[in-house]
Amino acid sequence: MKKRMFIPVLSFSLLVSLQSRAGEFHVDKKQENEVKFISDAPLENFEGVTDHIDGYVYWEGDDMTSSSAVYFEVDLNTLDTGIGLRNRHMRENYLETDRYPQTSFKGKIARTTQGTNDTLLVSAEGNMFIHGVERPLVVEAKLIPKGSGYRIVSRFYVKLSDFEIEIPSIMFYKIDENMDIRLDFYIEKVNGAE
Amino acid sequence: MSIALLHRMLTGFIILILSFDGYGQNISWQREEPASPELELFHSPHAINLPTAETMQKGDFEFEISHRFIPPVSEGSQALFGFDGPANIRFGLGYAVSNLTVITLGRTNVSDSWELNVKYKAVQLDDFILPTLITIAGGGVWNTDVFDRSKGDSRNFQYYTQVIFNTLIENKLGIGFAPAYLYNSALYTEEIKYTITMGNYLQYYVSPNWSLLLEWIPTFAGWRDSYNTVSFGLEIETGGHFFKIIGTNNTVLNTSQYMAGSDRKFSAKNIRLGFMITRLL
Numbered sequence: 370m371k372k373r374m375f376i377p378v379l380s381f382s383l384l385v386s387l388q389s390r391a392g393e394f395h396v397d398k399k400q401e402n403e404v405k406f407i408s409d410a411p412l413e414n415f416e417g418v419t420d421h422i423d424g425y426v427y428w429e430g431d432d433m434t435s436s437s438a439v440y441f442e443v444d445l446n447t448l449d450t451g452i453g454l455r456n457r458h459m460r461e462n463y464l465e466t467d468r469y470p471q472t473s474f475k476g477k478i479a480r481t482t483q484g485t486n487d488t489l490l491v492s493a494e495g496n497m498f499i500h501g502v503e504r505p506l507v508v509e510a511k512l513i514p515k516g517s518g519y520r521i522v523s524r525f526y527v528k529l530s531d532f533e534i535e536i537p538s539i540m541f542y543k544i545d546e547n548m549d550i551r552l553d554f555y556i557e558k559v560n561g562a563e
Numbered sequence: 564m565s566i567a568l569l570h571r572m573l574t575g576f577i578i579l580i581l582s583f584d585g586y587g588q589n590i591s592w593q594r595e596e597p598a599s600p601e602l603e604l605f606h607s608p609h610a611i612n613l614p615t616a617e618t619m620q621k622g623d624f625e626f627e628i629s630h631r632f633i634p635p636v637s638e639g640s641q642a643l644f645g646f647d648g649p650a651n652i653r654f655g656l657g658y659a660v661s662n663l664t665v666i667t668l669g670r671t672n673v674s675d676s677w678e679l680n681v682k683y684k685a686v687q688l689d690d691f692i693l694p695t696l697i698t699i700a701g702g703g704v705w706n707t708d709v710f711d712r713s714k715g716d717s718r719n720f721q722y723y724t725q726v727i728f729n730t731l732i733e734n735k736l737g738i739g740f741a742p743a744y745l746y747n748s749a750l751y752t753e754e755i756k757y758t759i760t761m762g763n764y765l766q767y768y769v770s771p772n773w774s775l776l777l778e779w780i781p782t783f784a785g786w787r788d789s790y791n792t793v794s795f796g797l798e799i800e801t802g803g804h805f806f807k808i809i810g811t812n813n814t815v816l817n818t819s820q821y822m823a824g825s826d827r828k829f830s831a832k833n834i835r836l837g838f839m840i841t842r843l844l
Contacts, residue, residue, distance in 0.1 A: 446598050
């Protein structure tokens with residue numbers, strides 16, 4: 370009997386929570402946002418880190434999936450691998466940031482699941498744009514309520530060759546073909562939005 | 564309905580459509596101006612002897628080891644084209660205190676001389692006729708082993724300043740011009756001498772990793788050894804290294820030394836080999 374009661378109560382609380390939060394959310398640049406591109410090749414690991422992430426999440430009503438939009442972009446010119454020369458090689462020789470200064474994901478929310486402690490597990494489907502190449506991608510993220518917005522934590526992999534990014538050979542870099550991308554950033558509700 | 568009215572309605576409809584995103588929502592988010600990185604032209608902070616206008620990223624260290632082999636290439640295989648040595652050697656350690664400022668301490672075995680150099684990227688012109696960097700540098704050299712003179716003698720100290728102009732054409736041809744002034748350029752003369760040089764260099768990037776270098780440091784005014792320093796080389800760039808293989812008529816390494824000229828004419832008979840390896844840490 371208790372179990373039967375629990376499911377409607379949980380659904381109702383989730384519905385109330387989402388209804389109160391529906392609207393447009395932008396990346397909160399005042400927070401400590403972090404995007405990491407991690408190459409975990411044998412003998413040599415390195416990370417490219419930036420806090421220059423921007424974009425929005427939007428949904429209407431109590432169903433995050435019915436009318437939603439997700440867009441995030443990262444300024445690749447700000448990627449810091451810890452060594453200036455390596456940053457320059459990444460920008461000029463591989464990511465070609467003079468032509469493609471940003472990487473972005475655009476899609477919509479496909480599924481949501483209630484996690485523990487008010488968190489939401491969200492699956493977004495859309496297209497990833499890197500190095501002038503667009504590929505479909507499904508991104509899983511955890512949304513943790515924070516004030517009028519959320520903290521978003523996500524991790525996914527992209528294969529560099531899918532985006533026509535050459536793996537350096539002569540440069541003596543050891544780079545993993547599969548780049549581990551980790552995001553930890555905040556969104557806040559836009560004033561005046563529904 | 565007039566054509567003008569139809570045109571206005573159509574334009575309004577298109578603007579309305581464009582104000583919605585691909586999923587039908589009216590999104591208020593707008594992209595901000597993206598960050599622009601520091602202007603960087605030459606790949607390395609060094610040409611051959613002369614500096615380029617490049618600095619490093621704040622917090623980067625650069626370790627340098629350079630050799631100039633004293634036997635000339637013309638001695639042939641018997642002296643392994645000079646690699647048998649002996650050689651003049653310089654070690655250097657640079658640190659970027661900011662994205663624009665690098666401090667370097669170097670030492671060479673020629674006169675056991677120590678050099679402290681400060682380099683500041685002062686002007687970045689991205690939208691000029693050609694992208695241009697102007698960097699100012701200055702430093703002091705302490706020669707601690709000068710014949711018949713105590714270490715601390717004031718004549719053992721030399722000071723210099725350089726202004727470095729760089730541009731890069733089509734990401735292929737780097738051009739550098741580095742006028743410089745050197746105080747106390749001749750350590751052994753009775754009177755204190757000065758030297759003004761008009762150093763210049765070209766670097767052609769054959770690929771992102773390989774480039775060719777040519778450098779000429781003519782003396783414009785003041786004291787000079789017998790000949791101007793002329794050098795050429797090949798640069799190989801890897802993840803955090805620059806390797807330079809050099810041919811030159813000069814075998815000294817610190818700034819106050821190469822600015823003062825060479826005792827050998829630049830000719831096939833007098834070419835000496837050298838190298839410079841820098842590693843970013």
